[in-house]
Every structure is written in structure tokens, then in C-alpha cells.
Amino acid sequence: MNVDEVRLNFNPASLQALNAVLAFLMFGIALDTKLADFKRVLKMPVAMGAGIAAQFLLLPAITYALTLVLRPTPSIALGMILVACCPPGNISNIITHRAGGNVALSVSMTAISNALSIFLMPLNLAFWGSIHPTAAPLLKTIALDPLEMGLHIVVIIGLPFVLGIGFARLWPALTERIKKPARILSFLVLVLFIVGAVAGNWRYFLDYVGLVMLAVVIHDALAYGLGYFSAAAAGLKEYDRRAVSIEVGIRNSGLGLVLIFSFFGGLGGMAVVAGAWGFWDIIAGMALAHWWARRPAEKTQL
Template structure:
């Protein structure tokens, strides 16, 4: 059992009801923005490369939660921490993975398609996935009962908040692609700004919790995120022939839309402090780790190119 387990489990982030409603609106706005960014060519890639898309989607939507559950049983964290780990693993891929894939010299089209599939599927299935995976670890299931989570209300509320804006965005993107592109150009910075503000302000306002429990939180987040990158890389290495696709899958599994997960924790999960700290810390750490990994791939390519040139 981890150090500070009892104390961190009691930490709760309190929010004014008006702030909670604003966060729900922000969650809906984020999903609308994600949907507006989807393009017809993303769907064509899926039709042309169905096997690699299925492999990538299973790695992200199934393998990562399974491995996360195995890690939880190995280290036996307290319930709130385990809940945060499972929520992070269940979240869809983050769009920053597309940028990191480009930096790393990966297959950008494959990355975008996987992000699209996970965004659409996870949006519809996310509340069910969270309840399913948390139900497989006794302490997290008990925690949801303790904080009086109405599972039916959670499914309905989260689904409505996620699905309606997603459907609206997909409709606009399909019938009015020019309008969708224009809206996305303006909406995306706002959506990113909202998430950045939420994460930064949350970390600042709860700096006492971070300082007090950082020694417990940081190793778990860093190790869990490293494992996520490893899952994507390993599955890609054994199933995909293209090095560029392997790199894309590495970032798709390692970079999760934990900003979405944090909004769900704050609006639907009672603001459990340890859960919010895990998901919020992941939201920052995976960007740092992702850029380091992408830079290392790029550096490796330059070194290999230099060796090849020298050998000629």
C-alpha cells in the first residue's frame, strides 16, 4: 500500500455549483471542437487501411486499460489514485499526438485517423468504459459507492454532454466542411486555452495537495505514462510493418485526452482530490514526455542518416 494513502483519499476538491456548470459547458465545447476538426480524408484512410486502424484502436481502447489494471493490481494504490489511472487509460487519444507524430517522423495520417476513431468511439462508450474498468478493482468500485455516484445518471449525463456536441460537430463537418474548418480555426485555441487554464489553475489552487502528496503522485504518473508509450510501441513493433506507423501508435497510446478526463472527474466524480491530481498531473506530464520521446526519435533519424552518408 502506498504512503499517505488514507490522507490523500480524504482530499476533496470543492467547487461552486456555478463553476461546475461552467465546466460542463467547457466539456461540451471541447467535444464540439474535436468533431469540427475531423475531415473526410480521415475516414478515407480508415477504408484504405482497415487492419492497421483496428490494431491501433484495440491498442488504445483495450490494451492500455488492461495493462493499467494489471499495474494497479501490482502496486495496489488507494482507490482515488486507481480511479485516476483508469480514467486516464479510458480517455480517447489527444490531438497533440498528431503534432508529436509529425515531429517524430511518424505517419501523421495514421495518427489522425486513430485519434478520430478513439474520439468518436470513446465519446459514446466512455462512461460505460469507466464504470466497467473501475468495477474490476474492488476499491474503486467501493469508492464510487462511497461518493454516491449514481451510475445511470453518470452514464446519461456524461453521454449527453459528450454525444450531442460531437454529433453536431460531425454533422457540420460532413455537410459544411468549409464552415467546420473556419469554426475549428477559431474554436480550437479557445478549447485549448480552457483546458490549459483549468489544469494550471487547478494545480495552483491545489498546490498544497500537490506538495503534500507529490512524492506519491509523480512516480505513479510517470511510470504509468511510460508504460502507455511502451504498450503502443510494443504492439506496433510486433504487428505493423511500417516504422512510421509504429511511431504514430506509440504517441496515440501514450498521449490521452486527459483534459477531458479531468473535466469528468470535476463534474461527475465528486472532485476526489487524488483522482483529480493523477489525471491533472498526467495532462501536463505526457506533453513533456511526448516531446522528449519525439525529439529522441528525430535525433535517432539524424544520427542514422549521418552514419549512412558517412558510409557511402
């Protein structure tokens, strides 16, 4: 069966639970986010501008170009575009720390990017998907409503994020005790859900992962490289380049899976891309961080 015709199984109860887990994950990210993280943008506008532009402008455009070169099936191309439009996950902060990069910049970029993604993610997906020569007809059959997707993202990302920041301000002592366990627990549960989604459709993943793995590896390498060279082009030091590279390379494919099951009916190629990316970008990020950790970078001052 053609991967574009496959619909992966994920029952409504499991999807609601996955939405709740993702919302809790965002709440955990927000517990570790302070208003100072947003104010820090004023102290390093060039770094933030380079990172945001790389994530929301350059990465979707380069992904679009990559799909034209690799010519994957329409659902795989659409999955690659969707992943490129996702915001970074909070594991990017952990990997940046391991890489000896600017963690403060990483945390600020994660906060800003997740806030911006509420509006930019559905718009980016609708734009790049609608002009894609093979994915556009598929997207039309789905009749994607960017506004509906945006509202969904507000509920599972925006609202928990605002509540988490408010919780941290109102109860700072309690937040200090629970933020690390909450972040670890929510991340582990999300990983288990992704594993469950893969396991529940294992035959499809075995059948089609070979179609997407090369594309995922190339795509992910381009994302890390794009972040690094965008930061270099902006005149940033190595310490900051590493943070920007990891922020652009790590995508929240868990959110991608939620949207695929919620709005695309578990479309085969999209789901396999998001599932494969979710594991590969962490593996690649940790390998890159290990290599960088052996080459300490001089810290920059805010």
C-alpha cells in the same frame, strides 16, 4: 489527511464553464475531421485495429495490473484507471507530426477513439473499477451510474463532435478560416482551467503530488510503449508505430477532470492523478517526438 478523504474544491459555475470549454474543444477537433478520416479505416484496418485494441482493451488491463503492483491508495488507483479509459486528445496529432509519424492515421484514430469512447469509457471504468480489490469499495460508495456518465459524455463529446463535422461539411470555407484558431484557443483555455483547478487546490497538490508522480511517469511510459509494441506486433512500419504510440500515450485528462468533479465529488487522489497526467504526458510526448524527429521514418502509403 488521507488522500482518499480529500475533496477538491471546484464550484458549480466553474464546472459548467469547464464542460463548455471541453465541448468547444471537441467541436474544434471535429472541424478538422472529415468523413474520409472514418473511411480511411477501410484502407488500414490492421493499424486501426491495433491502435483501438491498445487503447480500449490493453491499456485499462495493464493499468489494472500496474495498480496491483504499485498498490496506491484506492482513489489514486481509481484515478489511474479513469485516465486509462479516457480517449486521446487532439494534441496527439500535433505531437505525431512533430515525431515524423503518420498524421493521417493519428487523425483517424483520434476521430474513431473519441466516437467509441462515448460508450466504451464508462463501461471500461465501471468494469475495471468494480473488480479492483481496493478501489471497488470506494466506487460502491460513490454509486457510479455508467449510463448517466455515458449521457454526460454524449453531451460534452458526442454532440459537439457531430455538430463540428456537420459544420465543416456545410461551411467548408468558413471552417478553413476558423478551425486552427478554434483548436488553439479551446486547448489554451482548457489548459488554463486545469491550471486553475490545480491552483485553487494548490496545497492539496503539493501535499499529494509526490504520492502519484512516480505512478504517473511509469503509467505514461507504459502507455507509449504499449502503443508502439502493439503496432510492431501487428506488423506495422515505424512510420505507423509512432502514430499509434502517441495516440495511446496521450490521454484526454481534461475530460477526466470534468468527470471527477461531476461524478466523484473532486475525489483527491483521482484529481491529483488527472492533473499530474495532463501535464506529464504532453512533456513526455514532446520529448519522445523530439527524439524521433531526429530519426526520420520511411512513410507508408495508404
